[in-house]
Amino acid sequence: MSGSEAGVKPALISVRPTTAESKWAGKECPHCKKDISAGENAVLCPKCYTPHHKDCWTTHGNVCALDQTPANIMERAGRAAAPAVDGAPVGTPAPVKPAAEAPAPPKAAPVKAAAVPVAAAVPAAKPAAGGGASSARAMRSAARRAQAQLTTWPHLLMPEFLSAVLLMIGLTVMAWFVNAPLEEHSNPNHTPNPSKAPWYFLNLQELLLHMHPGLAGVVIPTIIIVLLMAIPYVDITSDDTGVWFSGAQGKKVFWISTVYTFLWAWALILADEFVGVRAVIENAIPVLKISWLSEIVTQTMVPTAIMWAVAVGLYISIAHLKPTVRDVMIAYFTAFVIAWILLALVGSAFRGPAMVLYWPWNMPPRIA
Amino acid sequence: MASGTLGQRPPTGAQVWDWLRNGRVFKSIFRYSYPSDRRNRIMTVAKNVFLHLHPSQVPRGGIRVTYTWCLGGLSFMTFLMLTVTGVLLMFYYVPSVTRAYQDIQDLETVVTFGMLMRNIHRWGAHMMVITVFLHMCRVFYTGSYKPPREFNWVVGVILLVLTLLLSFTGYLLPWDQLSFWAVTVGTTIGGAAPIIGKQINFLLLGDFEIGQNTLIRWYTLHVIALPLILSLFLSVHFWRVRQDGGISQPM
Ligand code: HEM
Ligand SMILES: [Zn+2]
Ligand SMILES: [Zn+2]
Numbered sequence: 010m011s012g013s014e015a016g017v018k019p020a021l022i023s024v025r026p027t028t029a030e031s032k033w034a035g036k037e038c039p040h041c042k043k044d045i046s047a048g049e050n051a052v053l054c055p056k057c058y059t060p061h062h063k064d065c066w067t068t069h070g071n072v073c074a075l076d077q078t079p080a081n082i083m084e085r086a087g088r089a090a091a092p093a094v095d096g097a098p099v100g101t102p103a104p105v106k107p108a109a110e111a112p113a114p115p116k117a118a119p120v121k122a123a124a125v126p127v128a129a130a131v132p133a134a135k136p137a138a139g140g141g142a143s144s145a146r147a148m149r150s151a152a153r154r155a156q157a158q159l160t161t162w163p164h165l166l167m168p169e170f171l172s173a174v175l176l177m178i179g180l181t182v183m184a185w186f187v188n189a190p191l192e193e194h195s196n197p198n199h200t201p202n203p204s205k206a207p208w209y210f211l212n213l214q215e216l217l218l219h220m221h222p223g224l225a226g227v228v229i230p231t232i233i234i235v236l237l238m239a240i241p242y243v244d245i246t247s248d249d250t251g252v253w254f255s256g257a258q259g260k261k262v263f264w265i266s267t268v269y270t271f272l273w274a275w276a277l278i279l280a281d282e283f284v285g286v287r288a289v290i291e292n293a294i295p296v297l298k299i300s301w302l303s304e305i306v307t308q309t310m311v312p313t314a315i316m317w318a319v320a321v322g323l324y325i326s327i328a329h330l331k332p333t334v335r336d337v338m339i340a341y342f343t344a345f346v347i348a349w350i351l352l353a354l355v356g357s358a359f360r361g362p363a364m365v366l367y368w369p370w371n372m373p374p375r376i377a
Numbered sequence: 378m379a380s381g382t383l384g385q386r387p388p389t390g391a392q393v394w395d396w397l398r399n400g401r402v403f404k405s406i407f408r409y410s411y412p413s414d415r416r417n418r419i420m421t422v423a424k425n426v427f428l429h430l431h432p433s434q435v436p437r438g439g440i441r442v443t444y445t446w447c448l449g450g451l452s453f454m455t456f457l458m459l460t461v462t463g464v465l466l467m468f469y470y471v472p473s474v475t476r477a478y479q480d481i482q483d484l485e486t487v488v489t490f491g492m493l494m495r496n497i498h499r500w501g502a503h504m505m506v507i508t509v510f511l512h513m514c515r516v517f518y519t520g521s522y523k524p525p526r527e528f529n530w531v532v533g534v535i536l537l538v539l540t541l542l543l544s545f546t547g548y549l550l551p552w553d554q555l556s557f558w559a560v561t562v563g564t565t566i567g568g569a570a571p572i573i574g575k576q577i578n579f580l581l582l583g584d585f586e587i588g589q590n591t592l593i594r595w596y597t598l599h600v601i602a603l604p605l606i607l608s609l610f611l612s613v614h615f616w617r618v619r620q621d622g623g624i625s626q627p628m
Contacts, residue, residue: 020524158434160418165435166428172447173454180458180504184496191485194478195557197586204558206566207548209506209541214562223574226566237534240517241527250520251444251625263518335520342517377554 019071019079020055022248023333024063027051033060039074040065053248055080083246192377202362202376211356212349218364219281220312221304233345244338255335262327262336266343269326273319274351282366286311320344430615436626444519445624448512452540453611455505462498463600470550472596474589477552502544509540521625529617532610539607546599549592560587560595 027034029047038045038061045051050063054073061074063082072079159165192201206214216225249255254263280286287307290297297303320341327340361367362376388396397403399410412418419433469488470480484491513533516522522530549560564587568578583590618624 159437160415161422161428161431161433161435162412162418165431166422168442168447169450172451176451176454177458180455180497180501181493183500184493187496187500188485188492189496189499190555191481191551192554195552195554197557199554201554201558204562206559206562207545208503209544210563213566217566222566222569223571225569227570227574234534234538238531241522241524241530244522245524247520247523247525250523252520254518255520339518346514 019081020248021083021246022052022055022080023083023246024050024052036060038062038065040069052080052082054078055248058248203360203364205356205360208353208357211360212352215278215352215356215360219277219286221308224309224312236341237345240338240342244334246333246335249335254339255333258330258332259336259339262330262332262339263343265327266323266340267347269323270344270347271351273322274348277315277319278355278366432619432623436623444626446511446515448508448515452505452508452512455501455508456607456611459498459501459505460604462494462501463604465494466498467600472550472592474552474592477550477592481551481553498547502547505540506544509537513537519625523625526617526621526625529614529621532614532617536607536610536614539603539610543599543603543607546595546603549587549595550599552592557587560591 025031025033027045027047027049031047031051033045033051033053034047035044036059037043039059040061043062045060045062051060052063052066053060054075056078057073057076059073059075061069065074066080066082071081205211213226213230216229219225254260287303290307290311291303294306297306323340323344324337327336330336332340355366358369358372359366361372367373408424409417409421412421422428422431422433466484469484469491471477481495484495486492488494516530516533545560545563549556564578564581567581568574570577579585581591581594582588583594
């Protein structure tokens with residue numbers, strides 16, 4: 010381990026074409042001291058968010074001209090428009106993260122701080138000894154930092170306290186008026202119809218109706234958990250952290266994915282309910298009447314293929330937007346959220362006796 | 378100055394207040410008076426065992442309610458309320474197939490505020506599933522999982538799974554038809570796992586069918602094991618929020 014660069018990768022940042030609306034349009038590039046104007050490609054320092062010309066960043070040795078934060082440019086188009094931030098602090102030329110302006114610690118920096126440059130924003134990061142190259146800059150940044158920081162008491166603790174009180178009142182009021190269900194004593198010899206899991210697992214129970222239980226109840230949840238955990242290791246640019254949907258394009262992707270998933274989920278549920286995919290295939294291919302074979306083909310392979318196809322279709326329907334990695338993440342995470350909620354809803358409100366579909370207002374009573 | 382001595386005349390309200398607020402007892406608990414300037418406000422948070430979970434200052438952008446929607450905080454508050462009401466329920470509930478259902482009925486009918494406690498615990502459990510899920514959505518859509526916060530996102534996913542497990546293990550305890558058959562459905566799903574399905578099913582039930590062994594397993598998981606594990610991951614979660622430079626903020 011020699012020095013801070015050993016064995017650690019600098020952050021990745023994306024190229025952002027500048028338009029007249031970009032937040033950084035007209036800001037001064039700290040490398041060449043010229044303004045960044047519309048039409049030019051810019052990058053933002055992942056730590057202090059100061060805009061640089063794309064080429065100035067590379068000329069400067071792929072480090073920020075202000076705080077020497079290293080970052081490599083990801084060769085793929087970023088977002089054209091400015092990230093839509095409502096209510097971002099005004100009057101701050103280049104919004105800064107707290108303590109981010111402390112000059113990057115030189116060689117002897119702790120490995121962790123170097124591992125990901127933004128980690129240097131930890132309040133504890135000490136200004137490096139010998140980093141006093143510009144005390145004027147240090148003072149300016151201290152002033153900016155103070156302006157961007159509020160004391161925890163009362164600015165954070167008061168809202169926290171209030172929301173805690175509201176929560177306690179809300180829950181108590183609800184608990185006062187609505188009683189928790191308690192049915193008859195359990196009876197292993199008498200199965201209520203329908204028997205349902207709690208609502209947050211009804212999405213899995215819904216999948217169970219359409220495919221092999223091992224696939225629905227074990228394989229798919231495991232894959233979901235693993236994929237969720239993998240998100241931050243696939244989407245590794247960090248210069249749009251803190252922006253809802255990463256801007257206008259991400260919001261568009263969100264809506265496309267929402268509509269797409271909603272329609273497909275309903276279509277598949279209805280198709281299986283009224284056409285009966287399993288029966289259709291078994292009738293078409295008589296050998297599948299053998300039950301273990303049918304289990305493999307109609308209950309495992311066909312559902313898996315359909316889910317893959319729907320997933321690929323989602324990518325195709327956002328491809329025209331030239332999605333960034335983040336956009337792809339938004340598309341699939343949204344598909345997960347919408348499908349998850351929708352299936353839980355179908356299971357709770359639309360499934361009646363024998364798990365047949367009913368309109369909620371026509372639901373026959375549960376045979377307890 | 379603390380005026381502990383009271384004159385001949387009855388003390389005015391202000392004197393009593395001053396005596397309470399600046400007397401030896403109060404000062405031994407809270408060393409400092411109300412913090413009205415920046416420096417003292419910072420000290421208040423930094424020196425208080427409960428508050429020092431927070432940084433003493435926070436970036437302006439990170440505390441907008443429309444940014445976090447307080448969802449992490451609400452999840453935590455709900456967890457605390459569940460702990461308190463859960464302890465109260467434990468005073469009355471015995472995890473035995475011959476008593477459990479009767480104990481719940483007693484809670485609802487003869488125990489003072491028993492019904493209220495049970496209701497708060499039940500609705501709180503649903504609420505926590507919702508707030509944790511929404512918190513995950515907030516974190517995702519604001520891109521707050523990005524470096525350097527990758528690992529805290531992973532810890533978060535574990536917390537989500539633990540929250541679901543806590544909720545589900547509690548579901549069995551009333552031992553009524555609803556809980557019995559919900560758990561039957563749930564454990565049958567586990568039993569459908571490829572290759573080791575039968576073993577998983579036995580592990581979940583402690584038997585070949587739901588019975589006393591199942592109840593004691595799920596009870597122990599619900600009141601001790603899972604809350605402890607969740608608290609452990611929660612500590613890591615909160616610690617990492619600070620280690621990763623405080624919560625992310627809009628640029
Ligand atoms: C028991 C459940 C959980 C509790 C009590 C909890 C609590 C909190 C709290 C209080 C914060 C501070 C900011 C905020 O309130 O939004 C936070 C931040 C965070 N949480 Fe959670 N959380 C839980 C579950 C999760 C889950 C399921 C995920 C994601 C899968 C997650 C990922 C994160 C991340 C990445 C941060 C940092 C966000 C930022 O810097 O903006 N947490 N959590
Ligand atoms: Zn330049
Ligand atoms: Zn910089």
